[in-house]
Amino acid sequence: MEHYLNHINAAIKKYWDSPALCNFGAETFTYGDIAKGIEKYHILFKECGIKKDDKIAICGRNSAQWGVAFLAAAAYDAVLVPLLPDFLPKSIVELTCFADCKMLIVDNDIYRGLERDDVLKAYEQQPGFLGVYNLMNMTPIVSFSDIFTQAAANLDEKFKVKFPNGVTVNDVDYSKSNDEMERLALISFTSGTSSSPKGVMLPVRSLSSNLRFGHEAIPANVGGHVLSILPLAHMFGMTFDFIYPLSVGSVIYVLPKKPTPARLLAALAEVKPYMFLTVPMVIEKVFKSKVIPMLSKPAMKVALSIPVLNKIILKGVRNKLVNVFGGNLKHGVIIGGAALNRDVENWMKKMKFPYLVGYGMTECGPIISYCDWRYFEPYSCGRLVRPLELRIDSTNAEKVLGEIQVKGDNVMLGYYKNEEATKAAFTKDGWLRTGDMGTFDKKENVYIKGRCKNMILSPSGQNVYPEEIESKLSDLPYVVEALAVGRKNAIIGLIVPNWDAIKADGLSAETYEKLVRDEIKKINEELPAYSRVNDIELRKDPFEKTPKQSIKRFMYQ
Numbered sequence: 366m367e368h369y370l371n372h373i374n375a376a377i378k379k380y381w382d383s384p385a386l387c388n389f390g391a392e393t394f395t396y397g398d399i400a401k402g403i404e405k406y407h408i409l410f411k412e413c414g415i416k417k418d419d420k421i422a423i424c425g426r427n428s429a430q431w432g433v434a435f436l437a438a439a440a441y442d443a444v445l446v447p448l449l450p451d452f453l454p455k456s457i458v459e460l461t462c463f464a465d466c467k468m469l470i471v472d473n474d475i476y477r478g479l480e481r482d483d484v485l486k487a488y489e490q491q492p493g494f495l496g497v498y499n500l501m502n503m504t505p506i507v508s509f510s511d512i513f514t515q516a517a518a519n520l521d522e523k524f525k526v527k528f529p530n531g532v533t534v535n536d537v538d539y540s541k542s543n544d545e546m547e548r549l550a551l552i553s554f555t556s557g558t559s560s561s562p563k564g565v566m567l568p569v570r571s572l573s574s575n576l577r578f579g580h581e582a583i584p585a586n587v588g589g590h591v592l593s594i595l596p597l598a599h600m601f602g603m604t605f606d607f608i609y610p611l612s613v614g615s616v617i618y619v620l621p622k623k624p625t626p627a628r629l630l631a632a633l634a635e636v637k638p639y640m641f642l643t644v645p646m647v648i649e650k651v652f653k654s655k656v657i658p659m660l661s662k663p664a665m666k667v668a669l670s671i672p673v674l675n676k677i678i679l680k681g682v683r684n685k686l687v688n689v690f691g692g693n694l695k696h697g698v699i700i701g702g703a704a705l706n707r708d709v710e711n712w713m714k715k716m717k718f719p720y721l722v723g724y725g726m727t728e729c730g731p732i733i734s735y736c737d738w739r740y741f742e743p744y745s746c747g748r749l750v751r752p753l754e755l756r757i758d759s760t761n762a763e764k765v766l767g768e769i770q771v772k773g774d775n776v777m778l779g780y781y782k783n784e785e786a787t788k789a790a791f792t793k794d795g796w797l798r799t800g801d802m803g804t805f806d807k808k809e810n811v812y813i814k815g816r817c818k819n820m821i822l823s824p825s826g827q828n829v830y831p832e833e834i835e836s837k838l839s840d841l842p843y844v845v846e847a848l849a850v851g852r853k854n855a856i857i858g859l860i861v862p863n864w865d866a867i868k869a870d871g872l873s874a875e876t877y878e879k880l881v882r883d884e885i886k887k888i889n890e891e892l893p894a895y896s897r898v899n900d901i902e903l904r905k906d907p908f909e910k911t912p913k914q915s916i917k918r919f920m921y922q
Contacts, residue, residue: 366543366546366570366573366574366577366774367543367573367577368540368541368542368543368545368546368569368573369569369572369573369575369576369608369612370439370440370539370540370541371540371541371543372576372580372612373436373440373539373608373611373612374440374537374538374539374540375612376396376611376612376613376614377396377397377399377400377537377539378534378537379396379614380396380587380614381395381396381397381400381534382395382396382397383395383396383588383614383616384616385398385399385611385616385617386399386429386432386433386611386617386619387429387616387617387618387619388428388429388430388618388619388621389592389618389619389620389621389632389635389636391621392429393429394429394432394433397532397534398433399432399433399436400532400536400537401531401532402430402433402434402437402503403433403436403437403440403539404524404527404528404532404536405437405503405520405524406433406434406437406438406441406503407437407440407441408520408523408524408527409498409503409516409517409520410437410438410441410443412512412515412516412523413467413468413495413512413513413516414512415441415443415467415468415495417441417442417443418442418443418444418548418549419443419444419467420443420444420445420446420464420465420466420467420552421438421443421444421445421446421466421467421468421469421470422446422447422448422457422460422461422464422466422468422469422470423435423438423445423446423447423448423469423470423471423500423598424447424448424449424450424452424457424469424470424471424472424475424598425450425470425471425472425474425475425500425501426450426472426474426475426621426622427593427594427596427597427602427619427620427621428472428500428501428619428621429619430472430500430501431472431500431597431619432597432607432611432617432619433500434470434500435447435597435603435607436539438470439550439551440539442541442548444549444550444551444552445550445551445552446460446461446464446466446551446552446554446564447551447553447597447598447603448460448461448554448598449554449596449598449599450472450474450475450596450598451596451911452554453482454475454478454479454481454482454484455482455484457469457475457479457484458479458484458485458487458488459487460554460562460564461494462487462488462491462494463562463564463781463782464552464564464781465493466494467493467494467495468494468495468496468497468498468513469496469497469498470497470498470499470500471497471498471499471500471506472499472500472501473499473501476497476499476506479497485497485507488507488509489509491509494509494510495508495509495510495512495513496508496509496510496513496514496517498517503520504517504520505517505518541569545569546568546569546570546573546774547568547569547570547778548568548569549566549567549568549778550567550568550569550571550572551567551572552564552565552566552567552781553565553567553598553599553600553727555727562783563780563783563786564780564781564782564783565727565728565777565780565781566777566778566779566780566781567600567730567777567778568777568778570774571729571730571774571775571776571777572604572608572730573774574730574753574773574774574775575604575605575608575609575730575731575732575775576604576608576609576612578732578735578750579604579605579608579609579612580609580612580613582735582737582750583609583640583696585613585614586610586613586614586615586639586695587613587614587615588614588615588616589610589615589616589638589639589695590615590616590618590636590637590638590639590693591606591610591615591616591617591618591636591638591639591640592618592620592632592633592636592638592641592691593606593607593617593618593619593620593642594620594624594629594642594643594647595642595643595644597619599727600725600727600730600731601642601701601702601725601731602642604730604731604732605642605699605732606642615639618632618636618638620632626650629647630689633689633690633691634689634691636691637691637692637693638690638691638693638694639693639694639695639696640694640695640696640697640698640699641690641691641694641697641698641699642699642701643698643699643700644700644701644702644703644914645700645702645703645704645705645706645709646703646914648698648700648705648709648713648720649705649706649709649839651686651689652706652709652712652713653706653709653845656682656686656712657708657709657712659682660678660682660712665678679715679716679717680716682716683716683717683718686716686718687718687719694719696737696738697719697720697721697737697738698718698719698720698721698738699720699721699723699735700720700721700722700723701722701723701724701725701731702914702915703914703915704813704832704836705722706836706839706840707744707836707837707840708836708839708840710722710743710744714743719738719739720738720741721735721736721737721738721741721747722741722745722746722747723735723736723746723747724746724747724801724811724813726799727777728776728777728790728797728799729753729771729775729776729777729797730775730777732750732775733746733749733750733753733755733769733771733775733799733811734746734747734748734749734750734755734810734811735747735748735750736748736810742808742810744812745810745811745812746803746810746811746812746813747810747811748808748809748810748811749805749809749811750775752773752774753771753772753773753774753775754771754772754773755769755770755771755805755809755811756769756770756771756796756805757769757770757803757804757805758770759804762804762805762806763804763805763806763807764804765804766802766803766804766814766830767802767803767804768798768799768800768801768802768817769799769801769802769803769805769811769813770792770796770797770798770799771796771797771799772795772796772797776797777797800816800817800818801813801815801816801817802814802815802816802817802820802830814830814832814833815830815831815832815833816830816832819831819832819918821849821850821851821856829851829856829895829896831848831849831850831856833896834849834856834858834888834892834896834898835847835848835849837888837891837892838858838860838888838898841860841881841884842880842884843862843863843866843867843877844860844861844862844863845861845862845863845907846860846861846907846908846916847859847860847861848908848916848918848921849898850918850921850922851922852922855899855900856896856897856898856899857898857899857900857901857902858885858898858900858901858902859901859902859904859908859921860881860901860902860903860904861904861906861907861908862877862881862903862904864905874903877903878901878903881901881903882901885898885901908920908921
């Protein structure tokens with residue numbers, strides 16, 4: 366297995382003049398420009414006295430500059446601490462202190478939040494913390510050390526002295542020894558809370574193993590385009606929207622801020638990505654707002670019941686959808702982060718839309734299972750990524766639900782400064798507990814049925830996994846999202862409807878509630894007695910979400 370930075374090193378030298386990182390609608394960085402940025406950061410790090418394995422935090426919205434800062438710190442052999450930009454300013458400061466970071470590199474939006482909340486003073490008490498640096502224009506923002514002030518001063522002049530003729534291909538050497546696979550590469554915090562934080566410690570082998578998988582599963586596409594909308598600080602986006610495509614000579618377009626639907630569609634049409642990483646919410650919005658209502662009209666249902674027309678209609682819809690995503694989906698739409706709505710997946714399957722659902726977690730950096738969309742088994746999460754090993758903690762992996770447990774190169778070292786959580790994360794014989802319940806068939810397809818911690822214990826002592834109920838609730842008319850929670854020995858369905866659509870169709874809130882309650886009776890007929898929905902709550906506001914758009918379930922128990 367090759368160190369992941371060796372692939373980046375080779376790509377920079379090979380594709381020097383080619384575009385690499387682009388802020389959509391703004392500037393473009395070539396592979397050579399990345400090298401220049403890396404060298405400039407290295408001068409700063411050296412003059413600051415930063416050493417190998419010192420920790421550097423980066424927090425900012427997706428940008429080409431974020432990518433340059435990440436690679437600079439990685440190539441310097443610093444330990445990266447990428448923080449999600451949705452974390453609260455107080456949490457950003459507390460987590461960088463908890464991780465013993467020497468420096469925080471941020472964009473303008475993050476700094477404004479830190480300054481507004483007046484949380485930077487905490488750094489005055491943090492031993493060894495140097496200062497806050499602006500990744501957008503590579504200038505110091507706040508200094509807590511004379512060393513940092515002096516090192517950041519006149520950086521352009523220092524760069525010119527070292528490289529009077531500019532940085533050339535011959536100056537590039539970020540290659541690393543393959544003997545360093547166990548070295549800590551980065552610490553990824555799984556949430557923005559600073560109480561008992563879980564900082565996932567990923568070694569070089571985890572990033573390298575994930576990159577090896579990318580090279581084996583997704584053929585290189587030199588000059589091909591990738592549109593990155595997932596947070597680069599999250600392992601899914603970092604690994605497969607950034608590290609992998611950059612290592613094979615692709616061009617990465619990043620959307621700096623959370624895209625509106627119109628902006629996203631415009632970007633997809635212009636970029637024409639050869640693969641598109643996303644979360645279920647994006648796909649479900651497209652299908653629930655456009656595709657399913659159209660295909661559910663009475664006349665359309667009649668047409669779809671005729672075999673010849675059925676094929677023609679679904680093929681036409683599929684082609685239009687592919688064009689919506691840029692028309693160049695050689696490797697399809699890759700969905701991860703949460704379960705995909707069953708009704709939406711049924712339609713995707715019927716029209717042979719090029720999609721797949723993968724499975725992973727931060728603790729595996731992230732990949733666990735994946736399958737090319739041409740061979741993807743619907744309702745699964747793809748096939749186990751070898752040489753990772755997987756087992757189901759049950760008497761029969763194919764038929765009896767049990768916790769999914771994994772072992773292999775992808776797996777983390779543990780949680781930073783949290784021995785108790787690390788110990789709890791592994792079995793006595795060294796397998797990582799994923800916390801997900803599922804099954805595993807003979808073809809090595811992984812099927813996830815729910816989360817251990819989401820389990821509802823029914824009054825009769827039965828284990829109820831809410832995801833199956835939630836899938837049925839989400840298929841109800843006008844439902845945007847839904848949760849099933851256990852309260853006082855009862856299962857309650859929390860539903861967020863599309864109130865605007867309900868109003869536009871002339872329905873009152875009372876009429877809609879009656880419609881839902883009638884539908885719940887039908888749903889309950891399909892469920893075991895112990896997992897039936899006892900009551901519902903219709904909500905006005907969407908559920909609170911994590912940065913990766915998972916519902917903060919704990920808030921609604």
